[in-house]
Amino acid sequence: MATPTRHRPSSSVGEPEEAFGKEEPPSGPPAAAARKPFRLSTRGRKLTLALHILSSVGWLGLSLSMATLALIGYLTSDPGVAEGAYYAMYIFDESTVSLVSLVCGVTGVLLGCGTPWGLMRHWWLLVKWVLSLGIAAFAWVYTHPLVLTAAEKAAAAENGVYRPGPEGTLLAWTVPPVFGVLVFVGVISVYKPWGRTRRGRRYAQSLAAAPAPSSGPGSGSGPGAGPVRAGDVQVTVEAVDRPAEGVVGLRLVPVSGAATEPWRPGAHIDLVLPSGKVRQYSLHGDPADGSAYHVAVLQDPQGRGGSVEVHGLSVGDRVTVRGPRNHFPLAGAPAFLFVAGGIGIVPFLPMIEEARRRGTPWRLLYVGRSRASMAFLPRLERYGAERVFVYPRDVTGRPDLAAYLSAAPAGTAVYCCGPDGLMRAVEELMDTACPQGVLHLERFAAAADAAAGENLPFEVELGSTGAVVGVRADQSALDALRQQAPALTASCEDGLCGSCELRVLRGTPDHRDHVLSPAERGRTDVMYPCVSRARGGRIVVDL
Known part of the structure; x- marks a missing residue:
């Protein structure tokens, strides 16, 4: 009989409506903080995106027209029809197609440089840009002079019968595939099928390694936000919606313009609110979309204040994000x-x-x-x-x-x-x-653990220094360790989020957390000091 497995529950720090979930993102090598990139304003991004979509659709339509005219010129035997088709192609190419492709290219570059996507930071965007540039160059260098030559030869056809020459044949066999490439570029834009380039990964690692901006006037962190940690990311509330009664949805965009950290279904972020409160919220949306984080929070007036504060946030407010982490991943299963x-x-x-x-x-x-x-x-x-x-x-x-x-x-x-x-x-x-x-x-909040034993005093030895910290019966190991390490990382402090994880070098932990599954309760290599204790009087940890 299969044993029910409780996989890494997470918390909203005791507020039963708020959520959760966590796995430390991989850290990259230290790097210098990146220069703040060019960033379009919200209104500018929307206008640029609208122009880009309109010009892209126009380019697709004109390309389909060009492909149709090339096939008409190739298949007809009427010189007048062939001449008209090629002259129409020439006029389209010289005026409308050139203008539309220019607008599409310029707006595409602006979106690539002025949004979190980054022109050279994602493979899908890089491939799209190279293909679009190649199509534009093909039109100017190849199609433009060729259609004029084909039109002139059609006008000079003898005996009222037109037979396509090499120009018409080349146009018929190359212009329709160009339309197919443009369709492929459009599909790439919609589905964004590939991840970051090597440059994009280096950039994300440099942001994670660089110190985040300190709190202060206008920083959005507020006076109680506490110390800034490596890997903290400042985000702006770009949009607020109400998906249900008492629920607020937030779209959070990195202030730096960089892409968000990769995440998988089940992940959560820590939200450091202006008051300094830290709460965990599950992510939703498309994990492949690196432009923003999406969270949804239920307000609990009887909670500890985090959800009420989140519901008070407005568009333009800044908060800090830590993570993503994932202790609730989607397993491989037949159903x-x-x-x-x-x-x-x-x-x-x-x-x-x-x-x-x-x-x-x-x-x-x-x-x-x-x-x-x-x-x-x-x-x-x-x-x-x-x-x-x-x-x-x-x-x-x-x-x-x-x-x-x-x-x-x-x-x-x-x-x-x-x-x-x-x-x-x-x-x-x-x-x-x-x-x-x-x-x-x-879990939203810690459940009572009937198997938890009596709280007895014990000692925690720091493996790096040999210092010994005493933990009273009425005290958590986390509180005691903060005497030696005031900045020790922790978020929920209820044994749910896993952010205070310590590596155990010697001794046996008394696991009282909700991070480890029942099958993992025998582990002696890790503990969560916010709630867990030690068996045998002393435990040695790597702080």
Whole structure:
């Protein structure tokens, strides 16, 4: 019988509506801070993007017209028709096509240089730029003189019969493929299929290694934001929306203009708010889109203030982001069952898209107080009633969890995120209703651990210096260690986020966190000092 596995739950620092999830991004070699790049304003970016899209569509239409005229000139035997087709190509190429391609190219370069995409930082953009430039050069160097020669030869046709010469043949066999290349460039623009170039990776590493701007007037960090850490990224709130009652969605764009750090479904970021509060929120949106982070937060007036502060943010405000991290990754499995409660739907949005991309069967069970309170519901219902099962409790009551779990195919990965009551219910049902599945949980807040032992005093020895720090029975190891290392990294301090992870050199940890799964509780190489303690009186750590 499969043992339910609780994979790396994460937290919103005790506020039950806020989310979560985490894995330290790879650090790159130290590098000098990059010069602040040229950046289009929000209005300028929107105007430039609109011009780029319009000129791109116009270029595609004109290219299709040119391909059609080239084929007409090649296939017709009427010299008048051939001459008209080639002269039309010449006029298009000399006037309209040249202007449209110029506007498309200039706006494309502006978007590449003045947005987080970066002209040479992503392969998809680099390939698109090279192909577009090649098409423009082809038109000026090759097509432009050739169509005029073809038109003149058509006008000089003898006996009223036109037979295409080498010029007409070349145009017929080259201009239509150029249209195909332009279509390919358009597909690249929409789907952005490739990641960063080597230059882009170096640039991202240099940003991560460079110190972030310090707090101060106008910095958006606020007086209580605390020390700036390596890897902190200043972001601007570029857009605010309301996907459901009591829920706010934020689009966060790096102030530097650089691309966001790569992330995978299930990841979260730490948001350092202007007050200094640090909260964890799951990411949604397209992981391949490096232009912004997207989070959605439910307001909890009875919480500890983080969600209320997030709901007070406006377009133009600046906050700090740490991460992304991922302790809730999408596993490889033959099928997925996603069980979401309320705002717990957020990490499942990119997971569903990833499951669709893999071609893996999936189902979603979505529970909420009411339809109005359930975020992203219209988007999810477009997947179809055979995949998405919606339970607004004011209308339908509670779902039969056991029925959904028992219907899961063998090997199904069951993912659950939501209020503690829902997660406990799913966890308790796994052994009986779904022994064929494997459970993955992500918590909003720390759950009581019945297996936790008595709090006894112990000592933590620092492997680097040999210093010994005493931990009282009423004190966490994290608080005690901060006497030696005041800047010791930690976010939730509830054993959920994993940001305070320490490497254990000797001794046996008493794991009381919700980061390690039950199968990992025997590990002796790591501990989370915000809640975990030591067995045997002393533990040696690498601080």
